Amino acid sequence: MTLNYHDVMTADLSSFADVSGAWKKMGERFGELKTDYEKHVQGVLANGNWQGLAFGAQQQNASATAFEYGAAKAEALAIASLLTDAQTELTRLQKAVKDLVEDAEKKEYKVDSSGKATYVGYDNLSPQERFSFQHDPDHSRLLADARDKAQGWTDEIAKAVKAVDAADQSVKRALSRATSDVSMDGIGIGGFNTKAEGSLAKAGKEDPKPGKEKEEGWVSETDSEATGPGVGTDASGPNVGKGKLAEAEAHADLGRAKAEGTLTNGPMKLAGEAEAYAGAKASAAAGITNEGAQAEAKAFAGAEASANGTADAGPVGVYARAEAMAGVEAGVNAGVGLDGVQLGAEAFAGAKGSVGAGADIGGIGAGVTAEGWAGPGAEASLNASKDANGVWHFGPKVGISPGLGGAVGFEFTVDPGKVVDTVGDAAGAVGDAANWVGDGIGSLF
Known part of the structure; x- marks a missing residue:
């Protein structure tokens, strides 16, 4: 107020x-x-x-x-x-x-x-x-x-x-x-805040607003958010007009936090993102539209965190990511449509960590993923899908763990927009070279 x-x-x-x-x-x-x-x-x-x-x-x-x-x-x-x-x-x-x-x-x-x-x-x-x-x-x-x-x-x-x-x-x-405890010390998130700041001048500052800040040629953009604790449910359907059969979701969140940022300097771009979650959630959904059919059900209870980063210099880029989870999860999904095919099932209880790395040249990328599991579980998936940015992802993944084990997978990506840009740049370079050769020959006569 x-x-x-x-x-x-x-x-x-x-x-x-x-x-x-x-x-x-x-x-x-x-x-x-x-x-x-x-x-x-x-x-x-x-x-x-x-x-x-x-x-x-x-x-x-x-x-x-x-x-x-x-x-x-x-x-x-x-x-x-x-x-x-x-x-x-x-x-x-x-x-x-x-x-x-x-x-x-x-x-x-x-x-x-x-x-x-x-x-x-x-x-x-x-x-x-x-x-x-x-x-x-x-x-x-x-x-x-x-x-x-x-x-x-x-x-x-x-x-x-x-x-x-x-x-x-x-x-x-x-x-x-x-009065907000977001650390895992003591009883974890939601306890008393041992790091509470007692200076109004320090603790009362406004949150930095997402924006661009130029420094020595580099332009940075940052954004972050944090929520929790909280509980809620949601259910909808069926909606025949939109092809939705049914959808339901429930969650009990202890806390959720996310941060992302980029650094850009001409053709060079560094980007990173980190996310953490603790709580329990479950959802189920099914639908049929003129773009395809989709059905899935999944549940999770525990804590998970992930971090990933990319480095691009013109058409060449590399990426890496790391993820960790402790808890119980299970899920099954199947779908087919204009945005690809997805098929998979998994069940796991315990703790696991995964890493992935790969490279991208001109919009076509390839990489490998590896996971280590401490706990019983099994997973198998086959994915060919397009994300919100229009990038296609292809990759199989299998894993099994009676007690200690893991999973291995391969992934391939195709960014049609980036491929077109690379081809256009190459065509422009060829054209410039042809003009240069023509000018050189002309100068001889």
């Missing part, structure tokens, strides 16, 4: 000090609880009399609990500090607005409840003075001058109010960040 003039003038900021003191006291209490827990619970059970798998599991959970007590202390003390900074900054800016209003009133300008200033000095004229003023040759100019100055006061007050709102928004961002 954006603060207005009335909000700023009537806000009572005196309670910030009491609230900040309460948060500080609570943080110190969490520190005492951490010490007591480590001494009287975790320490007592670790006296050497208890051994085995159950003891190991208990100690692991106890360590996470002790960590969260410490994280709770850090978070509470950071919030206490932020509230102190907030009171100082908001009080200063609120006073600036009130001082402006006071100065305007001293110069016979009245400020209404919306922050608009009006000159009222002429209202206090005696009847004789009013008559003289109304017949003054400069009457119209004086009225216009008073209106211009009144608008100037109105603009200055609005600017000061906007500064208060900007500070209020920074406090909101800082408090939200202080």
Whole structure:
């Protein structure tokens, strides 16, 4: 919510000090609880009399609990500090607005409840003075001058109010960040934030806006997003007109984060992307349209992360990617249509990591993928499909793991647009060479 003039003038900021003191006291209490827990619970059970798998599991959970007590202390003390900074900054800016209003009133300008200033000095004229003023040759100019100055006061007050709102928004961002735990420490995502920042100047900064920033010939573009925790479901269909038979999805997300960026300098381009997810999700869909038929069902529970990067110099490029997963997943899909053919099935429980690398020349690429599995599973797929960018992907993949194992696959890509550009560039180069040869021969005669 954006603060207005009335909000700023009537806000009572005196309670910030009491609230900040309460948060500080609570943080110190969490520190005492951490010490007591480590001494009287975790320490007592670790006296050497208890051994085995159950003891190991208990100690692991106890360590996470002790960590969260410490994280709770850090978070509470950071919030206490932020509230102190907030009171100082908001009080200063609120006073600036009130001082402006006071100065305007001293110069016979009245400020209404919306922050608009009006000159009222002429209202206090005696009847004789009013008559003289109304017949003054400069009457119209004086009225216009008073209106211009009144608008100037109105603009200055609005600017000061906007500064208060900007500070209020920074406090909101800082408090939200202080209470958001996105690390896997302790009990994982969603616990207390041990890295909470207590400085409003640092924690309240706006998120950098995606854009281009040129530096020494390189142009960069970046973008990032993070969501969670959250739960939800969705279902639709059938829709005969669009060929959709049915579709359903459900998720319980602990957290999701994604970041991507590019660096470009003439024909050279570096690009990278990273993504992480933790939670559970399941979906099923089927449909038949004039472009083909598709059916799939899949489910996942656990955590997964991936990173990939590309480097291109004109028509030549290389790529690499890495992925990791821990959890349970299963899926089956089949489809045929204008965008290709897909056929596959997989089931896995445990942890696995994969890497892939390849090269692209003039829009035609080839690569290899390899996976290592720790857990039982099996997978087989055959893919020939076109992605959203119009690039065709071809590749078989097979794998099996009774306990330890993996999968291997090959992939081929064709980018029709890039192929056309490469052919066009080559044709242009041949044409230039022909013209050069012709000019050389002509010069001999």
